[in-house]
Structure formats: structure tokens, C-alpha cells
Amino acid sequence: MANQMEDKKVLSGSPRITKVSFLGRVSAVIRQHFQQAFSSFSELWKTPFATLMTIFVLGLALSLPSAFHVLYKNAERVTGQWDGASEISLFLKKDISEPRVQVLINKLALYNDIDSVTYISRHQALEEFKEMSSFSKALNYLDENPLPAVLVVVPTKEAMNSAGSKLLVAKLEREQGIDLVRVDVDWIEKLQAILSLLVDIVIAIAVLLLISVLLIVSNTIRLNILSQRDEIEVLKLVGATNSFIQRPYLYVGAWYGLLGGVIAWLLTFAMVTWLQSGVMSLMGLYQLQFEISLMSFNEVMTLFGVATGLGFVASYVSVKQYLVKIEPK
Amino acid sequence: MILFEEVSKIYAGNHGALKQVDFHLKQGEMAFLTGHSGSGKSTLLKLISLMERPTTGRIVLNGNDISNIKGNDIPYLRRHIGMIFQDHRLLMNRSVLENVGLPLLIEGYSRYEIKRRSLAALEKVGLMGKEDCAPIHLSGGEQQRVGIARAIINQPPLLLADEPTGNLDPKLSLEILSLFESLNEFGMSVLIATHDLGLIAKMRYRTLTLKDGEMINDGLMRERNG
Numbered sequence: 001m002a003n004q005m006e007d008k009k010v011l012s013g014s015p016r017i018t019k020v021s022f023l024g025r026v027s028a029v030i031r032q033h034f035q036q037a038f039s040s041f042s043e044l045w046k047t048p049f050a051t052l053m054t055i056f057v058l059g060l061a062l063s064l065p066s067a068f069h070v071l072y073k074n075a076e077r078v079t080g081q082w083d084g085a086s087e088i089s090l091f092l093k094k095d096i097s098e099p100r101v102q103v104l105i106n107k108l109a110l111y112n113d114i115d116s117v118t119y120i121s122r123h124q125a126l127e128e129f130k131e132m133s134s135f136s137k138a139l140n141y142l143d144e145n146p147l148p149a150v151l152v153v154v155p156t157k158e159a160m161n162s163a164g165s166k167l168l169v170a171k172l173e174r175e176q177g178i179d180l181v182r183v184d185v186d187w188i189e190k191l192q193a194i195l196s197l198l199v200d201i202v203i204a205i206a207v208l209l210l211i212s213v214l215l216i217v218s219n220t221i222r223l224n225i226l227s228q229r230d231e232i233e234v235l236k237l238v239g240a241t242n243s244f245i246q247r248p249y250l251y252v253g254a255w256y257g258l259l260g261g262v263i264a265w266l267l268t269f270a271m272v273t274w275l276q277s278g279v280m281s282l283m284g285l286y287q288l289q290f291e292i293s294l295m296s297f298n299e300v301m302t303l304f305g306v307a308t309g310l311g312f313v314a315s316y317v318s319v320k321q322y323l324v325k326i327e328p329k
Numbered sequence: 330m331i332l333f334e335e336v337s338k339i340y341a342g343n344h345g346a347l348k349q350v351d352f353h354l355k356q357g358e359m360a361f362l363t364g365h366s367g368s369g370k371s372t373l374l375k376l377i378s379l380m381e382r383p384t385t386g387r388i389v390l391n392g393n394d395i396s397n398i399k400g401n402d403i404p405y406l407r408r409h410i411g412m413i414f415q416d417h418r419l420l421m422n423r424s425v426l427e428n429v430g431l432p433l434l435i436e437g438y439s440r441y442e443i444k445r446r447s448l449a450a451l452e453k454v455g456l457m458g459k460e461d462c463a464p465i466h467l468s469g470g471e472q473q474r475v476g477i478a479r480a481i482i483n484q485p486p487l488l489l490a491d492e493p494t495g496n497l498d499p500k501l502s503l504e505i506l507s508l509f510e511s512l513n514e515f516g517m518s519v520l521i522a523t524h525d526l527g528l529i530a531k532m533r534y535r536t537l538t539l540k541d542g543e544m545i546n547d548g549l550m551r552e553r554n555g
């Protein structure tokens with residue numbers, strides 16, 4: 001061991017530089033990192049058109065998942081506000097008499113978790129049904145009105161959440177003269193169903209887009225490596241380590257990712273602001289207060305981080321696959 | 330400096346390029362390596378610079394057995410060997426100064442230090458004032474001298490040259506050789522592969538002769554007419 005150290009000294013001996021201190025080496029590595037990070041950034045702009053194209057494509061691919069994330073976040077807030085029953089329909093027994101219906105209505109009006117009760121008589125129900133359906137002629141041939149009377153109950157705001165409405169439904173089911181209690185959460189439920197379907201679709205699309213980001217960057221880096229084969233060989237000949245040679249490519253990949261992330265952020269911002277005006281006027285129509293929230297600082301940083309990481313990983317794959325295998329001949 | 334012990338090299342799908350080669354180059358010694366094209370000269374140099382590995386045998390470089398050196402150690406070993414090629418191997422998209430400074434760049438020297446020492450190396454090879462040129466605008470002899478400046482900037486103890494005068498006329502070839510001589514006088518060990526026997530004959534140095542991968546002669550070359 002000692003002998004080997006001695007030999008190394010002899011090898012590096014004769015008229016050459018003395019040993020470099022540990023601090024000296026650390027500062028050399030840091031200096032190299034800075035130099036390579038910045039020179040790889042300026043390297044990008046030697047082919048501005050190709051670089052811009054790549055970055056824009058990356059930005060586009062990243063902006064779709066990120067814009068969807070913002071929309072989903074807002075949609076969740078909407079459904080979160082009304083996740084209970086909005087209406088409860090009570091289908092009355094057909095043989096119930098009008099006075100008893102009136103008694104029931106009065107009784108329900110005393111419930112403190114019910115906001116309002118609307119009575120739809122069997123006759124009204126039939127008329128409504130005739131208006132809505134194309135069976136109106138056929139219905140004329142029926143001897144008897146097949147439809148039950150309905151009480152439409154709107155719970156108070158407090159009772160609208162899922163726990164409250166469950167309690168209310170249980171109470172209503174115990175009332176006499178009621179055939180069926182149906183909780184009307186349809187539009188919320190539909191929205192949630194659509195959302196969860198959309199989430200599945202968008203996750204699939206997002207995964208494909210992120211994979212395409214990986215492929216775009218790693219292919220760009222691969223082409224860079226192959227076109228600089230001679231340079232890489234020369235660097236290896238004069239004693240450059242793999243980590244020295246690969247660093248600029250890793251930086252370039254990370255730069256691509258980061259710049260693509262910035263483009264994605266701008267595109268997301270543009271898309272959501274554009275949507276916001278539409279949503280605002282829609283909400284205004286229903287006299288609802290709702291403001292779309294944009295990306296938070298943390299989300300923007302996450303986007304940048306993910307984008308940079310993807311770029312880095314993609315170039316790392318190419319570096320390991322191509323650069324490391326290049327040997328001088 | 331360099332010790333070969335029964336070194337053989339067989340390329341895949343080929344007969345032996347080097348067969349049981351033994352020789353020893355002492356520290357501070359300058360020698361030629363000659364033989365016909367295909368006799369194994371480049372292979373021998375590549376074994377020293379670890380561009381190839383020996384099939385059998387042992388190679389010792391300054392006391393270190395490099396026959397089974399780890400891949401990760403190769404770059405550090407190469408920093409102690411100056412290599413010069415027939416085709417110069419310069420980076421055409423970089424200036425002369427940047428080319429010469431490459432070995433220092435990879436070791437992390439400051440920009441100032443790299444420039445200072447690159448200029449000094451260029452002065453040594455007689456290329457003052459050409460530092461900002463693109464290599465492509467230099468003559469063959471000048472390009473070769475840029476290659477030499479790059480090889481010696483680190484003041485390596487060993488210089489390997491593979492056909493360094495291959496593309497040069499006789500006058501320029503002699504100039505390059507006398508440059509090697511002066512470097513050798515500074516204490517560098519120098520091994521020059523060339524098939525130009527006329528050139529070798531003009532100088533009185535130890536000459537190793539290869540034929541079909543075998544070392545058939547090791548000694549002084551006699552000038553043909555005297």
C-alpha cells in the first residue's frame with residue numbers, strides 16, 4: 001500500500017504540480033459545476049430555434065397535466081361545498097287522502113332541518129309528466145293516473161351535508177303515508193362521477209405526456225452526445241472522468257426541463273385565467289360566489305421541480321446508454 | 330517508466346496483434362517504435378494509454394501494474410501521459426488556446442491559471458500569437474504542435490506519440506522531432522511510433538522494431554550509408 005503511494009508520487013513526480021489540498025479540490029469541483037451549468041445554458045442558445053421548439057413542446061406537454069390539476073382542484077372545492085342532499089323527494093302512498101297529506105306537510109314544516117316543502121299532487125305530477133314525455137297521448141288511454149303524489153323537501157343548509165341528510169332521511173322514512181324516500185343528489189353525484197372518470201383519463205394522458213417529455217429530452221440529449229462523439233473521445237484521452245464529461249449533458253437536460261416547466265406555468269396561467277372569466281359569468285348567473293384559485297407558490301415550485309427532475313432523469317438515461325460507452329479509438 | 334512482460338494482444342476475430350512482447354523504457358529515456366504498417370505499433374501505445382487491455386502479460390507503468398486497473402482509475406492515469414496522434418485529435422469548434430488548456434480544464438484549474446499555462450505551453454512549441462485561431466486555419470505542422478502543447482501542458486512524465494510526423498514533410502518532421510528532443514531533455518520519457526525509417530536513422534536513439542506483433546530488434550538503428 002505504502003509502496004503504491006510511493007509509486008504514484010513518482011508517476012506524478014518530475015517537473016509537475018504539487019499536491020492540491022482538499023479544500024482546493026472541493027473548490028475546483030464547485031467551480032467546475034458552476035462553469036458547466038452556465039456554459040451548458042449558453043450552449044442551448046447556439047441553436048435557438050431547435051431549443052425553443054424543444055422547450056415549447058415540453059411546456060405544452062407539461063401544461064396539460066398542470067392546468068388540469070388546477071381545474072380539478074377548483075372542481076373539488078365546488079363539490080366539497082355541496083356534498084350532501086340538495087333535495088329529498090317523498091313519494092306518497094297512492095291511497096293517502098288530501099287532508100292527511102296536509103297534516104303531513106304541516107308536520108314536516110315543523111322539522112328544524114327542513115327548509116321548505118313543496119307539494120306536487122297526483123294530478124300535477126301527471127300534467128308535468130305529460131309535458132315532459134312523448135307518452136302524453138298514450139297516457140290518455142290509461143283509466144287511472146299511475147303517478148303518486150310527491151313532496152319535495154329542501155333541507156336547511158346545515159342539514160345538507162351527508163351526515164345531516166342521512167339523519168333526516170332516516171326520520172322521514174319513519175313517517176306514515178310515505179312510500180319511498182329518494183335523496184336527490186343527482187347533479188353533485190353526476191359531477192363527481194364525471195370528475196372521477198376525468199381524473200382517470202387525465203392521469204392516463206398525463207402519464208403519457210410525462211413519458212413523452214422523457215423521450216423528447218433523452219432523444220435530444222442522445223443526438224447531442226452522438227454528434228459530439230469526437231469531442232467526448234478527446235476529453236477521455238486527455239483524462240476526463242465520465243462524471244466530468246456527462247455533467248454538461250445532465251445540466252442541459254435539467255435546463256430543458258426547467259425551461260419547459262416555466263412555459264407550462266405560463267400556459268397554465270393563461271388557460272386558467274381565460275377559463276376564469278367564463279366561470280365567473282356562469283356563477284354570476286346563479287348568484288354564487290366562487291373564485292377560481294390559481295397555482296399556489298408550492299404548486300409552481302413542484303411543477304418546476306418535477307419538470308427539472310424529468311429533464312435530468314431523461315438525460316441521465318441517455319448519458320448512461322450512450323456517453324459512458326464511447327471509448328477513444 | 331514502462332515495463333512490458335510477455336504482453337500479448339489478440340483482437341476479437343483476429344490473429345495476435347502483439348506476441349509476447351518484452352521491453353523496458355527507463356525514466357527520462359527517449360525511444361522510437363518502428364515496424365511496417367500493421368506490425369502492432371499503435372496497439373502497443375494503446376496498451377500503455379489503456380485504450381486497449383492486454384490479452385495476457387503484465388504492463389507496469391512507473392511501478393504500478395496497470396494490466397488490471399479499474400475503469401474508474403483510467404482517467405487519472407491518463408493525466409500522467411501526454412498523447413500525440415497523427416491526426417492531432419484537436420477540437421475544431423474550439424480555439425487553439427482552449428484545445429491546449431483542456432487537460433487543465435478537466436482538473437478544475439481556474440480560468441486564469443489555464444490561460445497562463447496554455448500560453449506558456451504554446452510558447453514552448455513556437456506558436457505564440459496563434460492562441461485565438463481556430464485549429465482549422467493552421468497548417469498541418471502547426472496543428473501537430475498544438476497537439477504537442479496540449480500533451481505537455483500538464484508536464485506529464487511520459488509522452489507517447491503515434492506517427493506524429495505522418496502527415497508532415499521531412500523538414501517539418503525534423504522540427505517536430507527536435508521538439509521531442511528538447512522535451513526529453515527536460516526529463517520527460519518519450520516513446521515515438523513511426524514507420525518513417527529515414528527519420529529514425531537521422532537521429533541516434535534506441536529503436537524498438539516490431540514485425541507482425543513480435544519485437545524483433547531493440548537497439549540503435551544504423552544509418553544505411555554509414
Ligand SMILES: Nc1ncnc2c1ncn2[C@@H]1O[C@H](COP(=O)(O)OP(=O)(O)O)[C@@H](O)[C@H]1O
Nearest residue numbers: 340341343346365366367368369370371372373
Ligand atoms: N480494433 C481492432 N480490432 C481488430 N483488429 C485490430 C484492431 N486494431 C488493430 N487491429 C489489427 O492489429 C494489427 C496491428 O495493428 P496496429 O497496432 O494498428 O499496427 P500499426 O500501428 O503498426 O500499423 C493489425 O493487423 C490490425 O489490423
Ligand SMILES: [Mg+2]
Nearest residue numbers: 370371372491
Ligand atoms: Mg498505427
